[in-house]
Amino acid sequence: MHDCVVIGGGPAGGSAAYHLARRGYDVVVLEKEHLPRAKPCRGCVSPRFTPWFDLDFTPVVTRHIHQVCLSWSLRDPLEVSLPQPLWMVLRPHFDQLLLEAAVARGATLHQGAEVTALLPVGQGWRITTSGQVFTARYLVLADGTLGRASAMAGFTHRVHQVGAGLEAQVTLDVPPREIAYLDLGWVRNGLAWSFPRANGYSVGVSVVRQTGRAELALQLRRFLRANGHIAKDCPVTAHPTFAWRERQALHTPDLRALRVGDAAALFDPLAGAGIGHALFSGLEAAKAIHLSLSGQAQAIPAYSALINHGLGRHLLGSRLLADLVYYNPKFSLHLLSASPGLLQTLASFVTSDRGHLGPLRGLALRLIP
Structure with a gap:
């Protein structure tokens, strides 16, 4: 044993x-x-x-992240x-x-x-x-x-409290800035984010309440386009989140x-x-x-x-x-x-x-x- x-x-x-x-x-x-x-x-x-x-x-x-940039719907x-x-x-x-x-x-x-x-x-x-x-x-x-x-x-x-997230991997030809972006107004009951990784960005949306995947996918595509990325070129994965209650x-x-x-x-x-x-x-x-x-x-x-x-x-x-x-x-x-x-x-x-x-x-x- x-x-x-x-x-x-x-x-x-x-x-x-x-x-x-x-x-x-x-x-x-x-x-x-x-x-x-x-x-x-x-x-x-x-x-x-x-x-x-x-x-x-x-x-x-x-990557090492030294700064975080907070915004509301990509403004302010x-x-x-x-x-x-x-x-x-x-x-x-x-x-x-x-x-x-x-x-x-x-x-x-x-x-x-x-x-x-x-x-x-x-x-x-x-x-x-x-x-x-x-x-x-x-x-x-x-x-x-x-x-x-x-x-x-x-x-x-x-x-637990059930949430969800969708994440896209964006590949770039130039090194990304070592700063994390968090947008608090893009999705309801959650946020959109962009974090630097080895050769690009990890871009996603996440919520702390149950939300349909189709709605999340739409918000992610909009967020990718708003940041100059082509959504169809970015592999996307989904994951649930169980938060302590x-x-x-x-x-x-x-x-x-x-x-x-x-x-x-x-x-x-x-x-x-x-x-x-x-x-x-x-x-x-x-x-x-x-x-x-x-x-x-x-x-x-x-x-x-x-x-x-x-x-x-x-x-x-x-x-x-x-x-x-x-x-x-x-x-x-x-x-x-x-x-x-x-x-x-x-x-x-x-x-x-x-x-x-x-x-x-x-x-x-x-x-x-």
Whole structure:
């Protein structure tokens, strides 16, 4: 019986596997795709996570973003310098680098291994894939927003707010400016954005409420044309977003399975960020399993409490601010332009700076019961 099976090889699963393998545990990662696999994600992340890993991530960093330009329907641009640069990473290679690091430290990776059944057995789990059967003391569920493993493990109800996004990849012959563009008036209950990548821009629209794909596709085509891009020449991918909404259990009653990353709806609807939260949850899940294997009976519930009272409250504050900003984006931009302090606070949100969110976050959290 393995110490742990991690289902999903994204940032959350890779982080959990890396930290468990570093501690010498027998950990297996089951990834349904073959690496490097395509992933609809603009790949924007704060480098604040780097101290958690003894790794060099520079090979997968394609751009550094030092500024964000906010606008309303492409008018009244407002530029703000970030307190710390953001990284633009190649998600397929970022995920692969993390998994290869976990394997180098003793983890076992199975690619093309889609989980078809989960069954509690004794003091652990029986995991069936299309080709093999595994048993493990613990499960880390990192199967993303649409994965089925969480439901198989007993998480039949996920508390989340459903949004969606469409992303187009624009290729340029000249290097893009290293500045991120966020437009708050282009789509209702969301934003349009353009982020530099290796050889062009990642351009998209996203919303924090359910919206028809046809309507989103229309807004994306309009946004591409408004920025001088030919829509039919740009590959487009779609992705759902599950945003944290209220406190929830992130472990099963038997204390043998934990949810991390997108499977736990750890997505920031204001910053549009999820990679850093995924890495953090994978790190903390690995710590909890380590402590539980060391005899600390409450280590697994403590993981749920940590996420709920720490990161979860941050995400609640971000969701409420997103609702306020997207409800009246023109007024929000006017308010920000008149207050450098509030503008810098928004920049802190963009960089996932959970420690220095200032008066806006405090106001939002006072609205949370």
